[in-house]
């Protein structure tokens with residue numbers, strides 16, 4: 001029952017911070033604009049009055065883009081790298097505001113408080129995001145990538161063992177993922193409640209908190225991630241296949257993708273807020289000076 | 295007369311030595327034949343044994359020597375021509391290099407020919423290359439003579455598998471024994487006076503060989519599962535847990551074989567052809583795909599080119615450690631390439647199978663010289679590969695068939711050519727190892743295939759089938775050259791179409807196959823000019839009648855077309871007017887520009903050159919069409935989806 005309480009609290013706190021969710025959405029749209037506007041103009045200029053784009057009506061056609069040669073990829077790949085990098089840094093900043101707004105004693109949501117706590121928590125949040133992301137990638141290679149390569153390199157039959165190994169290790173990986181998310185979320189909730197903490201201290205706190213009340217929080221995280229994964233699967237299996245044939249249809253598609261993106265952000269906020277609620281209280285609110293120097 | 299007498303005795307004698315076993319009548323002249331008896335030494339990675347071979351001098355000339363390929367010596371050291379061209383090394387460990395040693399070389403009178411054997415390097419004079427030998431005969435071979443040789447040899451397989459070699463307990467053994475070159479004389483390809491065509495082994499080259507008969511006995515440990523290009527005649531147990539396998543192959547250009555304990559064997563049948571597939575046991579899920587692909591290829595080439603003349607074929611999907619042996623052809627044996635995890639929407643394994651099987655025709659039956667005219671087997675074969683893949687796996691999805699991305703084989707092949715930065719560096723009149731700037735693959739596979747697809751666009755698919763049927767009828771089990779193929783094309787096209795495409799197709803092949811130009815047609819502009827009533831001082835009578843017409847809506851509508859490339863090909867032009875009417879025009883494509891002007895009440899809305907994309911050689915499809923107000927919906931849709939993708943990625947990536 002505790003879990004349901006936390007999830008409910010998570011919903012109400014996420015709803016209370018709806019403005020924060022919208023701010024993140026707007027930033028993501030602006031960032032995407034850094035690529036989509038030049039892309040759109042390169043495409044328009046390159047195709048001119050050609051009708052070859054008709055061939056895109058039914059879906060991607062590599063031959064259509066091949067004629068654009070390297071001018072497309074020349075800006076696209078560096079551009080994407082830049083936007084993804086900035087995106088990672090920016091979301092760390094904005095998450096700082098979001099976690100702060102989810103605190104039990106956060107009071108009314110205010111944009112200025114959101115941004116200032118984002119700034120205050122920025123370096124620690126960035127550190128936590130980088131470390132957890134690295135662990136996720138590294139263990140992904142270890143638990144899924146290498147067994148997959150072994151399976152592909154495997155030469156003969158003896159009992160399909162590489163396939164079984166792959167199934168076991170990748171299951172382990174997916175079992176482990178929610179743990180890593182819990183660590184990241186507790187670390188950030190702890191940091192938001194204790195502004196004096198360093199990123200590493202917060203991360204250590206995240207680990208200990210995760211295993212402190214593992215049973216409950218793990219189950220809760222499973223529910224949260226499952227809901228999010230199902231939602232993402234829904235998006236992946238619909239939007240890419242939707243091929244509106246008119247300008248109005250395309251605009252409608254754009255509105256719906258943005259709506260889906262907001263729901264995606266809300267689901268994430270729900271996770272952050274629920275985990276925050278489940279971990280309360282977070283140490284002393286007024287930490288002694290000696291702790292600040294930690 | 296004398297020659298005929300020789301031939302008579304020859305036929306009697308060789309047929310006594312090599313009786314008919316598989317094919318009721320010989321498919322080829324069988325100018326060479328081999329009886330090989332070898333043992334596989336799995337410790338030393340060597341194959342030792344004896345070879346009895348013959349070569350018949352079918353030329354009208356007296357020939358003083360014989361020449362043979364020792365392909366395995368390409369892997370001898372980094373000083374071989376093969377490895378010099380590769381800029382690489384066969385490896386530094388003792389077990390790495392591959393080689394072939396000849397311990398004894400005698401004729402049928404037991405005369406020692408070793409002293410008169412020397413290594414020669416006809417292509418590059420490299421003194422350290424040992425891939426070709428010349429053996430001066432005790433007596434020159436007169437027309438009709440048969441030269442018999444008895445050789446004791448040892449072949450060491452290389453550890454770095456390039457088509458052939460070993461890896462652990464996996465063996466793929468190809469082009470592995472002393473093998474006769476081809477003695478060319480007038481009537482064979484471009485030869486004037488007779489001479490041996492026996493090139494060194496190059497990094498970018500395949501092979502050239504007589505159709506031969508093979509009786510091969512292989513002794514090896516019992517644990518091995520063996521596949522070969524021959525028919526298994528007998529299998530006996532031998533001493534020390536070994537077995538002795540005897541194979542017979544007829545009218546093929548190389549006897550290759552593979553041995554590995556890990557193969558699973560699957561059998562299938564298409565008409566009267568027995569199909570055997572050797573595949574690693576953990577790829578059972580790939581078996582049906584592979585067998586279906588080979589049955590498709592058999593059916594398609596049988597229908598459109600000519601019959602597959604053997605009753606069997608074996609193909610091999612090598613294990614990952616033997617991946618270097620994958621994707622290669624030895625007529626009745628070929629290798630494919632797949633993996634235990636291969637999503638069904640990726641048709642690469644099928645493509646490899648269809649392609650390598652196709653070589654049974656283009657190089658196997660039609661044994662062109664792959665050293666000198668690689669396009670004639672790889673290009674022609676890639677042309678058929680594309681046709682088969684896009685026929686059986688979807689005209690839009692021959693290579694990739696996913697709801698989000700479909701790629702036909704014609705597209706991947708065309709892009710290989712049009713997107714190559716060196717697409718104009720050279721022509722296809724190049725020996726395989728001479729292609730500059732890494733263009734061997736692009737030129738001999740993709741460009742050549744795209745040239746033939748362009749020709750299909752011009753003369754039609756059924757005419758192309760007829761060209762290949764005639765090519766098969768005329769040249770099967772011989773050694774056609776590019777010129778022979780073009781002659782057949784000229785003859786067939788003229789028979790079917792008269793002089794619709796000119797006296798012959800040389801204008802086509804000279805520009806495409808033997809030229810460096812590109813083909814690119816472009817729509818420069820659409821101009822709709824309103825015609826005005828005569829105004830001002832009119833001194834002459836206008837021939838246009840303005841009576842009864844609202845002159846404000848009369849237009850002189852023009853499309854301006856240009857040829858940017860050097861290659862001139864006939865193209866269709868489709869012009870669409872505002873009122874929905876369309877005009878189909880033909881342009882011979884020769885002049886640098888061509889305008890089509892129409893006077894009427896409707897403006898031109900759009901124009902397309904080659905609306906059905908028949909001219910696959912056109913290097914840029916983008917400029918082939920123009921519309922005054924083009925519909926940008928697909929582009930907008932794409933950009934909007936891209937925006938959503940970026941946003942989702944950013945928000946999900948941030949933990």
Ligand SMILES: [Zn+2]
Pocket residue numbers: 649650653671672675
């Ligand atoms: Zn090939």
